[in-house]
Amino acid sequence: MEQLRFDGRVAVVTGAGGGLGKAYALLLGSRGAKVVVNDLGSARDGIGKSNFADEVVKEIKAKGGEAVADYNSVVEGEKIIKTALDNYGRIDILINNAGILRDRSFQKMSEQDWDLVHAVHLKGAYKTTQAAWDAFKKQKFGRVVMTSSNAGLIGNFGQANYSAAKMGLVGLASTLAIEGAKYNIKVNTIVPTAASRLTEDILPPDMFQAMKPELIAPVVAYMVHESFEDNGVIIDSTLGFAHKAHLVRSQGVPLRNKPADPVTIESVREKWAEVVNMNGARRIDKITEVTMDLVQSLQDFEDRSKMDSVNPSYWSTYNYNSKDLVCYALGVGASVVNPSDLKFLYESHEQFTALPTFFILPGMCMESPVVGNAMPKGKYADFTNILHGEQYVEFFGDFPGTEGNFTTRNYVVDVLDKGSSAIALVNSEVYQDKELVVRTQQHIFVVGQGGFNGPRSSDKAVGVLPPPKRSPDAVLEQRTAEDQAALYRLSGDLNPLHIDPNVASASGHPKPILHGLASLGFSVRHVIAKYAGSESKNVKAIKARFAKPVLPGQTLVTEMWLEGTRVHFQTKVKETGNIVIAGAYVDLKTVVKDGASPAPVQQSTSSLDLKSDSLFAKIQQGIKENSDKAKSVGAVYLYNITSNGKTVKQWTLDLKSAISVYQGEPKNGKADTTLTVSDDDMIEIAAGTLSPQVAYLKGKIKISGNIMLAQKLGPLLKSGAKL
Numbered sequence: 001m002e003q004l005r006f007d008g009r010v011a012v013v014t015g016a017g018g019g020l021g022k023a024y025a026l027l028l029g030s031r032g033a034k035v036v037v038n039d040l041g042s043a044r045d046g047i048g049k050s051n052f053a054d055e056v057v058k059e060i061k062a063k064g065g066e067a068v069a070d071y072n073s074v075v076e077g078e079k080i081i082k083t084a085l086d087n088y089g090r091i092d093i094l095i096n097n098a099g100i101l102r103d104r105s106f107q108k109m110s111e112q113d114w115d116l117v118h119a120v121h122l123k124g125a126y127k128t129t130q131a132a133w134d135a136f137k138k139q140k141f142g143r144v145v146m147t148s149s150n151a152g153l154i155g156n157f158g159q160a161n162y163s164a165a166k167m168g169l170v171g172l173a174s175t176l177a178i179e180g181a182k183y184n185i186k187v188n189t190i191v192p193t194a195a196s197r198l199t200e201d202i203l204p205p206d207m208f209q210a211m212k213p214e215l216i217a218p219v220v221a222y223m224v225h226e227s228f229e230d231n232g233v234i235i236d237s238t239l240g241f242a243h244k245a246h247l248v249r250s251q252g253v254p255l256r257n258k259p260a261d262p263v264t265i266e267s268v269r270e271k272w273a274e275v276v277n278m279n280g281a282r283r284i285d286k287i288t289e290v291t292m293d294l295v296q297s298l299q300d301f302e303d304r305s306k307m308d309s310v311n312p313s314y315w316s317t318y319n320y321n322s323k324d325l326v327c328y329a330l331g332v333g334a335s336v337v338n339p340s341d342l343k344f345l346y347e348s349h350e351q352f353t354a355l356p357t358f359f360i361l362p363g364m365c366m367e368s369p370v371v372g373n374a375m376p377k378g379k380y381a382d383f384t385n386i387l388h389g390e391q392y393v394e395f396f397g398d399f400p401g402t403e404g405n406f407t408t409r410n411y412v413v414d415v416l417d418k419g420s421s422a423i424a425l426v427n428s429e430v431y432q433d434k435e436l437v438v439r440t441q442q443h444i445f446v447v448g449q450g451g452f453n454g455p456r457s458s459d460k461a462v463g464v465l466p467p468p469k470r471s472p473d474a475v476l477e478q479r480t481a482e483d484q485a486a487l488y489r490l491s492g493d494l495n496p497l498h499i500d501p502n503v504a505s506a507s508g509h510p511k512p513i514l515h516g517l518a519s520l521g522f523s524v525r526h527v528i529a530k531y532a533g534s535e536s537k538n539v540k541a542i543k544a545r546f547a548k549p550v551l552p553g554q555t556l557v558t559e560m561w562l563e564g565t566r567v568h569f570q571t572k573v574k575e576t577g578n579i580v581i582a583g584a585y586v587d588l589k590t591v592v593k594d595g596a597s598p599a600p601v602q603q604s605t606s607s608l609d610l611k612s613d614s615l616f617a618k619i620q621q622g623i624k625e626n627s628d629k630a631k632s633v634g635a636v637y638l639y640n641i642t643s644n645g646k647t648v649k650q651w652t653l654d655l656k657s658a659i660s661v662y663q664g665e666p667k668n669g670k671a672d673t674t675l676t677v678s679d680d681d682m683i684e685i686a687a688g689t690l691s692p693q694v695a696y697l698k699g700k701i702k703i704s705g706n707i708m709l710a711q712k713l714g715p716l717l718k719s720g721a722k723l
């Protein structure tokens with residue numbers, strides 16, 4: 001690695017008689033800089049005299065470097081800079097490191113304590129830097145480091161004077177970074193924590209030993225090198241670590257609902273949670289950004305107020321990235337077992353994209369009071385009495401990317417009275433850079449809150465559509481996991497109904513129920529796999545009614561009917577036969593028939609005992625009988641693993657690329673196979689092992705030995721592969 005050098009550069013290091021300053025001076029001296037080693041030669045309270053600077057100079061010279069001692073006070077900073085100019089004719093680097101402590105609790109702090117600390121830290125840095133500024137400007141080069149402290153950034157008991165001065169240095173550096181920028185003068189701040197005369201009896205002995213100034217010196221040396229490009233940054237460093245620190249601002253919130261309203265103490269209190277909510281907080285880099293932000297916020301506020309005058313709205317922001325998309329895809333059953341799902345699960349996939357149903361989330365306004373506020377007098381809505389009734393989503397413009405920042409407007413357009421229950425119709429408009437990208441509508445069913453003489457229906461509601469009266473054109477099914485709701489919660493819907501058995505039971509459910517949107521995510525995946533080539537951007541709109549709850553672990557069967565570019569669908573729970581998603585449809589831009597299926601179309605029922613000796617022979621026979629047929633139809637098969645007659649695990653296998661395990665003739669046109677295994681086997685099988693086996697069959701990998709089923713089927717499949 002090329003060595004970073006300082007040949008020809010002249011550096012002033014204040015407070016360089018010991019500790020950090022000495023480490024900086026020695027390092028710069030060893031790399032070719034001519035160093036002015038400044039030190040007042042006093043103890044840490046500023047009292048006493050010594051010749052520390054001479055000793056450091058001696059050390060630099062002993063190693064072949066050039067240095068000169070300077071015993072001026074930083075309060076007379078111009079004298080220190082003069083030492084550099086007199087001895088070396090120039091000044092390139094200034095490290096303002098000198099400091100003293102006068103710690104006292106605030107009440108006992110004298111004005112002298114205050115003034116002295118400010119004089120050395122803040123005024124000293126001002127004096128030295130101003131004295132060097134002219135030379136920096138003329139030569140169009142300067143590197144300045146101010147020394148701040150966590151006591152300044154965070155505060156520390158007994159250091160009011162020191163904290164104030166140290167934070168003052170941050171402000172000084174910020175402004176000088178702006179003023180010096182066009183002259184290639186870079187002014188940055190170091191926040192060091194090191195063993196030094198200032199900290200020797202403040203830090204615990206072990207830590208004091210480990211906090212060597214030599215671990216920080218390279219950071220500061222890099223910050224004053226000519227190749228260093230950052231300007232105005234704060235770097236916190238200790239123990240061989242370095243961090244950037246900066247102030248951030250929350251997104252903020254208008255403190256009134258309309259521009260004409262006054263700001264009151266009460267309205268401030270009402271908005272306080274949003275004022276201090278740091279989600280989406282960002283750093284402001286330039287002071288002009290504050291003004292521009294303000295102008296923009298005012299404009300937005302006025303625009304929003306116009307909209308709010310029609311419907312009181314709740315505005316929120318939603319930021320997402322690839323991790324959110326992957327987490328969501330897992331929550332709605334995408335699996336690496338299905339090759340067509342990989343683009344929803346792998347951020348480096350060349351077609352990595354969001355599932356279309358992901359974009360319902362920005363409109364979910366889980367935290368908002370929007371439904372509760374819209375309820376008629378005497379009625380209420382909260383997590384104890386709401387159910388997701390229906391969902392609509394429609395896309396505008398280009399399909400959103402794999403990361404983004406949205407602003408969402410949520411508002412209730414109608415509250416319907418269904419007798420015993422109420423339904424709030426919640427519209428959401430999702431904007432990216434002021435462009436409408438997604439519109440959603442939710443029917444929020446508010447159990448037990450009807451009977452207020454309200455309208456039963458609304459012309460603002462997007463309606464459900466019954467499916468055609470014929471057998472479905474396609475059916476895909478997939479079992480949800482026992483942990484499906486727990487997994488889906490990671491996408492932001494933390495409603496306890498989906499995780500807490502007590503809450504579920506209080507709402508009359510045998511156990512926590514699955515999120516409506518999780519079930520919808522499964523079914524829409526099935527629809528786009530079957531009719532849209534698994535292309536999310538082919539989707540224009542989706543509508544669905546959640547007709548009955550789904551329990552995690554149940555199997556969702558999506559029945560589909562293609563009518564033009566509309567795919568009607570309904571979803572049943574296989575174990576109960578209940579329709580759980582009704583009157584649903586997906587409107588497509590383009591129909592791509594028989595895309596790669598993510599879920600099986602056929603299922604099996606006959607039993608095999610994995611442990612019996614005849615098993616392998618039977619499966620082998622099945623492979624022989626079925627593999628060609630399976631290849632020719634390109635079917636995707638479901639395997640049920642049952643224990644004591646109960647299905648305990650299922651998975652899918654793409655027979656285009658695998659061997660089918662098959663026994664008996666298809667019943668009613670369906671091939672049925674069930675593998676019955678002991679509990680032990682079942683647990684091992686649950687590790688999801690078919691993919692390695694498929695790969696094994698294709699000769700790509702070896703079956704790993706830690707999976708019992710793989711071990712058992714390995715030789716068998718190998719022989720099957722030969723068929």
Ligand SMILES: CCCCCCC[C@@H](O)CC(=O)SCCNC(=O)CCNC(=O)[C@H](O)C(C)(C)COP(=O)(O)OP(=O)(O)OC[C@H]1O[C@@H](n2cnc3c(N)ncnc32)[C@H](O)[C@@H]1OP(=O)(O)O
Pocket residue numbers: 364365366368370371386387388389390418421423426443444445456493495513514515516517545546547548549550
């Ligand atoms: C802002 C905050 C956002 C938060 C969003 C949500 C957060 C999530 O965490 C919540 C969830 O995910 S809950 C899980 C998903 N949803 C469900 O499981 C609900 C399933 N549906 C049901 O149980 C019943 O349909 C049920 C109970 C809803 C209705 O059944 P019944 O009471 O038996 O109703 P019924 O007698 O059949 O019909 C009465 C009238 O209501 C209409 N209706 C029925 N089901 C509806 C539904 N799901 N959505 C909308 N309207 C529905 C009927 O059409 C009927 O109206 P009308 O008499 O005028 O025809």
